[in-house]
Amino acid sequence: MGSDSDAAGAGERHTSPGSEEERIHILSPELADQIAAGEVVERPASAVKELVENAIDAGATRINVEIEEGGLKRIRVTDDGCGMGAADARIAVRRHATSKISNREDLFAIGTLGFRGEALPSIASVSRFELITKPAGRLGGTRVVIEGGERVSEGEYASAPGTSITVDDLFFNTPARLKFMKTRSTEVKHVLEAVQRLALPRPDVAFSVVHNGRRVLDLPVCDGHYARVHSIVGRDDSAYLYAAPDAEQDGVRVSGFFSQPALTRRTTNGIYTFVNGRFVRDSTILGAIRVAYRGLIDRGRHPVVILFLEVATAQVDVNVHPMKTEVRFHRADAAFRAVRRALANGLSACPWLPRGDADAADDGGATASRAGDPGPISDWSAAPTGRPSDATQAPRRYAADRFSGVPVGDSMLDGLPSRSYALRAGGPAAAGEGGLNEVHTEDLLPETGYFSSLVYAGQVHSLYLVCSDPEGLVVVDQHAAHERITFERLRTVWAERRTQQQPMLLPEVLHFDSLRAAILSDNLDFFAALGFDIEPFGDTDFALKAVPAMLSGGRYANMLTDALDDLADTGDSGRVDEAIDAILSRMACHGSVRSGDTLSPSEARALLEELDAVDFGANCPHGRPVYFRMSLAEMERRFDRR
């Protein structure tokens, strides 16, 4: 970028009369590397990321990262990968040198993490750099030393098989960059984050990070994704994680883990998404996650989600940005739908609700709180890495029970603009097809719902209903619970009556740019299903002839524009539903039992029974939790009985 603007500036001056000097010249390779380093090596964590990626691509099974002073004094990445011969080692530190691609076709079918051939020379140009490498089975290794991009020495060197790269005094020759570094602890945090992102999709590789001689991260090789997720997310949070049912849409395969709505974070830090094993931050995927959790968690809160997307390498372009955290999908809508479906199916099953029969409560409910037991994440779906045999190895019955919510069929999800309307009431009929059915063993469905099976103990402070289940204590917020029930009922009614339309006396002419107009033309049916009657009216103009009666008086043009932008980004939009949900949830709030109302035992039981009739029983429409549960085990701990 710097080079572009320099060249442009020089070009202008060059054309001015009387100037004969040659002002434009080719940058020296060292300077070019430093410029590239500006993009690739932003901070120590980015150098670590590049080096660890190389190690992974080299087939390492154990990767050690040592850093000193947040990585600014020293970074050393040691792996036991394939290593390099002397000739390779010498050329590897040159720009655009890579073993990972060799022709243009390869660029569009990238299976490795790195490919640009920029990492080593970029890092070497802004540090004192030492590369020691030896291929397995060779006698001697090679050592190459570079300082600020200038080769200082190279020669034979005795070493263990694999590669060890030491980066000392990062940014020593680019003081401007050095000034931007944060405190040491911030840099360490970034390094850890970078390594965790690389480690999540690779449970078959061991990672460790040592800072100033102290081990700060240790991830041994483990069996399957869950164990790795468990050790990275932490024991407390992973108790709230569940395996998402696999979903596939037009060549995009999704698997992974999602948090129950009770676990949220203030930032999107808990969202890890991987495309073909590469960590990415993609607005399509994030949008799909947001849509799936809509109405379940507070606005401004974010779930913890770890998702692995598998896409044919030709269907995704990773060569978008030097940092490679952005990707471009050829079919963004497919990615959106696959992610949304995986999460919506998982969430609608409410796996965190123990089910009514005693077995389920015993197995499922209690494991959630049993320390150290990775129980909540069940193996009921094929493991993300593809361990189909697990299902037979561990036929855990509770797993099926936990997910016994009636599955949401594909047909319903795709026919309607959001999963919101896939209420349980319409479930059994719609369960004919869809990716979830194979894991939902219908004959294991318990007869009574969880909340109906609770033993009601009483109401406290006219606010909470105290109940017990076979394995614990359950406290229900009466207002939140009733609000959820009312909300779901209103939503069903709205879904049935969405055809109530208020036509316009004077049709509103909507002007759109050609891009939005094209999207609108393609999606007239989508809007018609929501109750908007829109007709083409010239090239890029449309006549709005009727609106959903519930929204009449609103700002239709703004809402439609937002919805079109969503459609362009993700192939779907929940704007209209969000607007409807906002109205419904206000209505639900007013029409519900208040906090402070005294309930008779029969009223309380009726409320609990109704709670079983709605999906997503765990949060009120504003996102607040409806109930919490304390297991007997936890109570015993509190009374020091354990």
Added chain:
Amino acid sequence: MKITLDTSTLSRELFKLQGVVNSKGTMPILQNALIEASDSGELTLHATDLDVSVTTTSECEVSQPGRITVRARDLYDVVKNLKGERVTLEKEDNQWMRLTSDTVRVRFVGMNPDEFPQVQRADEVQFVPLPTDRFMRMIDRTIFSISTDEGRPNLTGALFKKAGADRISMVSTDGHRLSMISAPVDAEGKQLPSELEDGVIIPRKGLAELRRTVDLTAPEISFGLRGNNVVVRHENTTMFVRVIDGNFPNFDQVIPESKKERMAYVDRATLIDRIKFVSLFSNTKTHNVRIELEEATCTISAQDPDKGECEEKVQAAYDSETVQAGYNYRYVLDVLNVIGGEQVALELVDTLSPTLIHELDSEEGERSLFIVMPMRI
């Protein structure tokens, strides 16, 4: 500046400014009233929110002419609570203003009057008179159906337009319904302003302020145009309202042809009462009711899956074919509530065509018509 005047006069005049002073906004000066006292014993008060400006004049005892500006809301709150009959306002150093009345002493922080936006003068405006009650009826019959959608600014005001020789009309629509009234105007031989040939769009705020402040006991108001402002003068008050830039939609084409034989005559008060009753069973968000006309009967019904259904029959003078349509009942009530006359005429065509509501027994020479688009239930 130093003036003395009746407390009640000052209070009454300050009241007229309250609607346009801006309580929050980026320009603090707009929260102020500009107070000017002239040699000739005249007190002028101004306030503006840049779209609507109000100027009032009244007599007072001027000891020393001058100008000052203080927060209009604070001044009004003080003056309306004074017990003394006379009040004195006096300018002090640094833009402070002292108010004394009987035993009360108040000092207000003022601002430099030079910062106050330029006050518009109505000197050259050609005014056309209109009876006050007629002007009020025109506002009442149109203001409720002005759109609140800022995305369609041209609908956020009422069209004020010449309607044939010596007639003036006011029209409003929010896209779903339309209200229009035309009334004779006696220009006393003078021409109506030429801008009214195409009409100007008066924003809702201006109409609401006019309705709020116009002295109904005064027999006449007069209106005119100056630049892009409508100027309305009544008694000692002049209001400038900036008109909305934009074209009002061509509504003539959506007004269905009216046919006498299709009209159903219903008692207005009964209809209002019964629609309110039946609406207990309409959806609280869509406000749906159904109206069916058959021989001698108008049937009002509503249903909601949560509540049930309700039906009521009202006597109607009607002998045409049976027709029915669904409505947002609020749209219907809005019309029935503002019109006069014992009876109202409903003209339904079918569920897809606009429904006409005619005001009967209008005041001398006035004609109003209301169009409501049925809802598809």
